[in-house]
Structure formats: C-alpha cells, structure tokens
Amino acid sequence: MFITRKHLSRRTVLRGMGVTVALPFLEAMTPVRTAFARGAADAARRRTRFVAVEMVHGSAGSTQIGIKKNLWAPAAVGRDFDLGGTSLKTLEPFREYVTIVSNMDVRNAEAFTTPEIGGDHFRSSSVFLTQSHPRQTQGSDVRVGTSIDQLFAERFGQETPVPSMQLCIENVDQAGSCSYGYSCTYTDSISWKSPSQPLPMVRDPRVVFDTLFGVGATPGERRQRRAEDSTLLDWVTTSVNRLKKDLGAADRVRLNDYLEEVREIERRIQKVEIYNGSGELRELPGAPIGVPDSFSEHVKLMFDLQALAFAADVTRVFAFKLGRDASNRTYPESGYNGAFHSSSHHGEKEDRIIDFAKLNMYHVSMIPYFLEKLKNTPDGDGNLLDNTLVLYGSPMGDSHLHNHKRCPFFLAGRTGRQLRGGLHIKAPDGTPMANAMLTVLHKLGLEDIPSLGDSTGEFDLTSVPATATDVAKD
Secondary structure, eight states: OOOOOOOOOTTOEEEETTEEEEOOOOGGGSOOSOHHHHHHHHHHHTOOEEEEEEOSSOOGGGSHHHHHTTSSSOSOOBSOOOOTTSTTGGGGGGGGGEEEEEEEEOGGGSOOSGGGTTOHHHHHHHHHTTOSOOOOOSSSOOOOOOOHHHHHHHHHGGGSSSSOEEEESSOOOOOSBOSTTOBTHHHHOSOEEETTEEOOOBOOHHHHHHHHHOBTOOHHHHHHHHHTTOOGGGGGHHHHHHHHTTSOHHHHHHHHHHHHHHHHHHHHHHHHHHHHTTTOOOSSTTSOTTSOSSHHHHHHHHHHHHHHHHHTTSOSEEEEEOOOTTOOOOBGGGTBOSOHHHHHOOTTOHHHHHHHHHHHHHHHTHHHHHHHHHHTSEETTEETTTTEEEEEEOSOSOTTTTOOSSBOEEEESOTTTTOOOSEEEEEEEEEEHHHHHHHHHHHTTOTTOOOOTTOOSOOOSSSOOTTOOTTOOO
C-alpha cells in the first residue's frame, strides 16, 4: 500500500547566497504509487562507493622478522584469526567487514632496468592503483596506467555532481624532477585519469569542504562568510525552513542530524584556520591555513568529509594518500617519536622493526574511525559500510630493502553484499596484487575489464584456497 505524498527529487539541494548544498537520502525522495518505482529507488540509494587509501613505506610485517612475528597479517587464515599483536588489531571491532589478503607482490614497482635501481620511493605511489610500471622520465612525458578509482569513476562517477576526489595529508606540490630520473608527478599522485594524466591531490580540508558543500559560492562570498564568522548553513536558512515544511518527522530528524554534522565540520575547519592564522608557532609552517598540525585531526576531518559526501551522493569515489615517500614526519600520538622514513630503514634489526610496527599500527588505527562513521550512516535497507568498499594498502613491502613483496593490503566494507568480510586469505607466493585489484573492479561492477597491470586473473576474495588451513603461518 502506497500513500500519496509530495515526492522530492534525489537531486534536491539547498540554495542561498551563491551556495548549493546537497542533501542526504530522505524518505520523501522515494518515488510513490508503484512498487517498481520504490524498487528502483532502493537500488539507486544502494550505489556502491569506493575509497582507495595508500600509506607509503610498506610495513614491518613484510620483513623476515615481521613475518615470523605476524606483525602485519594474523597467523591463522580463514575466519578464526586473531588480530592481537598485529598492526591490524584496531580493526577488531569491524572484523566482520574486513577482508585481509596477505603475501601479494607488486612487481611493477620494481626496477626493470639498471637506471631504475634505487628509485623505488619515486615510482611506487604511481603503481599502487594502476598496478603498471611507470616510464622513467623527468619531463612531462609521464606514463603509467589508468588507476582503478578512475576506471570506477568513469563508469559510475558521472552520475554525481563530483565524479571523484583525490585527497592527501602531506605536501605533494613538488614540481619537476625528484630523484633517480623520475618526475615528482609519480610521487605526488596515486590517481591517474589516463596513463598520461595524473590528477592533483587536495590537502586542505577547506578546499574539500567548499568543493563538496559550497558549490556555487564565489571567492568573495566565501571571504565574506569567514569574515562574518558565519557558516555555510547560515546562508541557506530560508531554504532549509522551506524544505522542512514538506518533510515527515523522520526526515526532519535525518536532515537536522546531517546539517548539524556539516556545520560542526565547518566549525572545526574554522577553528584550525583561526589558530593557524594567529601567528602561533606551527609544526607544519608551510602547510595551507586549513591544514591541522595534528595528523590524526587532519585525517579524521578528511574522513568526515568523505562520509558526508557519500551520504549526500555528491561523489562516490575517493583516492586518499596518507603519506609521501621519503617523508620524515613524526607521529607522537603513536607512542613512538622516530621519523617515518628513517624508521622504515630499520636495518633488519628486531628492536627497530618493532618500533616501525608501532607506526604501521597507528596509521591503520585511523581507519576504524571512518568505518564507524559509515556504519552509523543509514543507506537504503542497511548502512554506508554495507555499500562501500575501502581499500587500504601499500605498493612497497620491506621498506629497508626497497622491495615490493608481501605488500600490506586489506579491504573493509561489504561492497553491496559482494564481500563477506571476516576473512584472512594468504595468497600463494608470487601472486600479483593486481589480481586482487582486478577482482575489486569486478566487485564494483566493472566485470568487463579483462586485466589490470600485470594481473594473471581474478583472485577469490570470498573464500580460502582449498590448500590452506586455519593454522597456516605467514
């Protein structure tokens, strides 16, 4: 039985003073009168979202000592695995959503010719999502491959106002050549629209916020809003009040929660900008004014923006680069104060490998915050985590050796019921990470793509190979 009521378009927005704010899915956006229309709406609001997260420098668990101590992947394969003692232990509350794939290689990040030897830090990021080997050049004739986020965006991102976004935490604005004959372009971006077209990464949360939720405002209007200490939502009050008159009680609650989240995030960004503009000494003096000095605060702001963008269907695709190769940033919140790059060159000494593992664990600990946000956001008959695929990994293995074997990799989210989760799979020796990436593309709805990089076929992400046992050791 269907009740006739006013129907809102999924693309209904709030407007005011040059600002356009997208809305979350509301029950009023469900077509009325026909079961077919409702079924179509349910399918539409269950669109899969995709986030690819890269952290550079591999992991302590990719060393020979790390393998024996299970510093990255758990000892047991299958479903009865223990994350305690691994760099993935903070994922425990979400284990039913997590698929861990260990023992995969990224061969295309290796040196193919003598001049390429030593340049691993300066080509690896470009390989991560393309799984292709970059052309060694310091000029503009860069070439690697199309990244999986952009393959997905090309097919499904055109349905949203922003086809995709590319975010980062560290400075990626270096121009020209880096080292070992490689253009800095390869280090700066993980997202490639075509083999010769890298996409810029956005570091400033203010730029991300204005792109996602302040569409239409001119630079002058944005300056005026900040000068008046007002938020974006102060400019759309009339539009909000008009919309609420046409909504039911449940929709009004959903709308209020969403708008309060938007307002709270903008206030946090404003707080960062005020502090950074106060003249106080900054830990990151060269960073944009909207960038927090705290790594965790910066990452959480970026994840909050992604969750809101998914809720409002502003975009369905993010590539998120958490670090920059050869960065010596420190992470005091990890409990270890060593610089990142120098710590990754641990000399294969056990105590230094254990210290490096603390940084790996800290970086992974940012992910549960995002997963919690997604799980608490309704989407269709489930939540956003049910309909999202979060991919986390690195194109490097043992960073001290600059090798690309046994690289870190896990997935989180159900991908619209395409993944079961709660599973650790150990790949056979020599398995290309490209096989898992190809399967990810197929799970995302791009079944017609036959290969990716050096892939040799699909990799089963839903079950353990018959030859494995639940007591197999990494």
